Amino acid sequence: MSAQQHKPVIGISIGDLNGIGPELVIKTFADHRILEMCTPIIFTSNKVINFYRKGIPDTNFNYQNIKDFTRINHKQINIFNCWEEDVNIQPGQLTDVAGKYAVKSLMAAVQALKEQKIQGLVTAPIHKKNVQSSEFNYTGHTPFLKNAFGMQDVLMLMTSGNFRVALLSEHVPLAEAAKYVTRENILSKLNILNNSLIRDFGIDKPKIAVLGLNPHAGDEGLIGKEEDEIIKPAIKEAKRNMMVIGPFSPDAFFARRQFEKFDAVLAMYHDQGLIPFKSLAIGEGVNYTAGLPAVRTSPDHGTAFDIAGKNKADHSSFLTAIYECIDIIQQRSEYVENHKNPLKKMTNQLLANAVDEKIELSEDSEG
Known part of the structure; x- marks a missing residue:
């Protein structure tokens, strides 16, 4: 060929x-x-x-x-x-x-x-x-x-380099967005996201953040119950199979650039994820359909x-x-x-580690 x-x-x-x-x-x-x-x-x-x-x-x-x-x-x-x-x-x-x-x-x-x-x-x-x-x-x-x-399900995943934002719901009216915040939906999207990060982006052990639905992620139930009743239990269940943390207060999460510590973040509705993504990934964002x-x-x-x-x-x-x-x-x-x-994968990983070590040594010698 x-x-x-x-x-x-x-x-x-x-x-x-x-x-x-x-x-x-x-x-x-x-x-x-x-x-x-x-x-x-x-x-x-x-x-x-x-x-x-x-x-x-x-x-x-x-x-x-x-x-x-x-x-x-x-x-x-x-x-x-x-x-x-x-x-x-x-x-x-x-x-x-x-x-x-x-x-x-x-x-x-x-x-x-x-x-x-x-x-x-x-x-x-x-x-x-x-x-x-x-x-x-x-x-x-x-x-x-x-x-x-x-x-059965797919995931809208926005990517820009190592910055990735996935959406629990897509093009639905804001008045209906909370209806999609269910244990089943969260687990389904997290499974697709985790598998995609491994298979499509080559990340062996992905670290995923989950945002809350309400302001301040519900403030311990003072501003909405979804975090305590739905999102936290779903995250707890998902932790059996993947590394997932949350729920985070959406405004502070992006303002403090906490997304840089994660391989991807799951937002609870369209604008919660898309507004910060488009603001930060200026001109070079990509929409990827994960799960196909x-x-x-x-x-x-x-x-x-x-x-x-x-x-x-x-x-x-x-x-x-x-x-x-x-x-x-x-x-x-x-x-x-x-x-x-699997032997080829192990060899490739060893070679990659050797290259990383060589780079670190050369940087040390230059210093």
Whole structure:
């Protein structure tokens, strides 16, 4: 097998046709150095790409069209045409047409992921309102992927380097968020998180923090009972199988940067986790769906209609999502290989320890 074929094949869903997704894709893959790390297949129409490419001067974005996966070129960007018809593109506008074709792209990409035609998926942003239909009745990518792969549960995990925030509940109204704070949900999410940290991020003994639901984590029951009645008992049970600590008062936890002591933190609802994450992981956060049999990442932002089609979109988060997807695929492969051959894992660990000791000795001698 050639070196080119060792690279993972990464599928890209185009997102809302009127949002910044197409621009992010073009800017990311215009730097052809990324082709040394992966083979991209963009699920869209070449007409969509050509429309947005005209608005990005001096871009070096060249591609080939394919209609089946036997024609993949591992040295080039591949456009898998999901439709042939002309589509009305209106940058910055929320239209049913743009939502319909965003779903077409996503479904084609997910089907390829399920059939292992691609090894990973990076999704460009969709808008939750205009994608709604009888075939797509979901509040976002995460619940759709959960259903597509027939999983009992999955986890929305935001990552930025060693900073990781997982969510107990995702896109639900704040008035209903407390309903999701149950022993069963907490244990399920913690199990997925712990397993993902081991398998997907290569952390042998993960250390996980759990936030409280109420201000000051309930203040010993003075400001809510959920911590004492639900969260603490769930943490106690989880401790039988993993290293987990909490519940922490959310404001102090992030303000004092306590998250730096942990491999991940489980937040009780969307904004409790996403506001500090997006504030601290400026521009380079990634949304990862943990608990799937396949790897899916996305940038940590939305369609940004206000700047769509204006060549103003920053592709940093999208590029990081590509890198994260590649890293997790490789980490999973190493995990499987190490479990097939425990001696190899032990040898790799000894080599890593030897390198660390050598670095420490050289630093001491320099001092």
